[in-house]
Amino acid sequence: EAGVTQFPSHSVIEKGQTVTLRCDPISGHDNLYWYRRVMGKEIKFLLHFVKESKQDESGMPNNRFLAERTGGTYSTLKVQPAELEDSGVYFCASSQRPDLGSYNEQFFGPGTRLTVL
Amino acid sequence: GQNIDQPTEMTATEGAIVQINCTYQTSGFNGLFWYQQHAGEAPTFLSYNVLDGLEEKGRFSSFLSRSKGYSYLLLKELQMKDSASYLCAVRHLSNDYKLSFGAGTTVTVRA
Numbered sequence: 571e572a573g574v575t576q577f578p579s580h581s582v583i584e585k586g587q588t589v590t591l592r593c594d595p596i597s598g599h600d601n602l603y604w605y606r607r608v609m610g611k612e613i614k615f616l617l618h619f620v621k622e623s624k625q626d627e628s629g630m631p632n633n634r635f636l637a638e639r640t641g642g643t644y645s646t647l648k649v650q651p652a653e654l655e656d657s658g659v660y661f662c663a664s665s666q667r668p669d670l671g672s673y674n675e676q677f678f679g680p681g682t683r684l685t686v687l
Numbered sequence: 688g689q690n691i692d693q694p695t696e697m698t699a700t701e702g703a704i705v706q707i708n709c710t711y712q713t714s715g716f717n718g719l720f721w722y723q724q725h726a727g728e729a730p731t732f733l734s735y736n737v738l739d740g741l742e743e744k745g746r747f748s749s750f751l752s753r754s755k756g757y758s759y760l761l762l763k764e765l766q767m768k769d770s771a772s773y774l775c776a777v778r779h780l781s782n783d784y785k786l787s788f789g790a791g792t793t794v795t796v797r798a
Contacts, residue, residue: 574729601784612691613730613774613788626785661730665784675720676786678729 572596574679576662582685588650591682595644595664601625602645603665603676604637608658616660619645631656652686659683691789693775698795699765707760707773707792715780721749721760722774724791730774734760762794770796 575594583589595602604616616635617627621642630637634653639645649656663676690712699705711719718737722730736742736751736758748761762769775789 603784603786605786605788610790612790613776615785615787618784629785673718673720673732673735674784675732675735676784677732678722680727680729 574662574664574677576660576679576682578682579680580683580685582687583652584687585654586651588648589652589684591647591649591660591662591684593645593647593662593679595662596677598666599664599677600642600667601665601676602639603663604645604647605661605663605678606658607661607681608655613661616647649684652684654686657684657686691775691777691787693773693789693792695790696793696795698797701765701767701796701798703765705762705765705794707762707775707794709758709760709775709789711756711758711775711777711789713756713777713779713787716753716756716777717780718778719749719751719758720776720778720786721747721758722776724772724774726772733773765796767796767798770794 577592602619605613607613615629618625619639622639636648659681661681663678665676693709721733724730734749741750746763751758772791772793774791776786779785
């Protein structure tokens, strides 16, 4: 079974440009999450989808960030316009519905390393 | 909110035992996860505790004390491949999906 995949693995852009990150969750996982790790600090929650609906977007830094999950499958996270402080590693994770798993653990992708110059 | 603390770095010798502590302060607790992350790779699930006590899975064990806001991950019979970052993460009671992470403990195993 394929794990969570993310594209691209690395992205280097200039301040003011736009970048779109993509996440493909594990097939059948209704829950999809975005997290971010900035400058060696802890991984922080950004938002949570249940299928195509945003369940919790309390961690989104500001309105320059837009996440979508049309059709309830893959998700995209767009940063427009990018700022220097947006640099970091963006992780995507997915999990099953809670009644299908004893732990409801989240399975993480390898992340996209974003560098804004 | 969540305050989750764990040591930044630990070094141990191959074959030895290392214990990584994690303390947390939370307004609502609904389980604690440990993840392992090798450099440049995805964090991978190691263990889960929601009740007090010890959970053992092969060479790895995890302990939880809810009254003390304390957990530890015990790595036994260390191997070189265990060199990685170990992340402590607390699940919220108010949102059964959101995880709050500690900054991670980098474990270096030396021959």
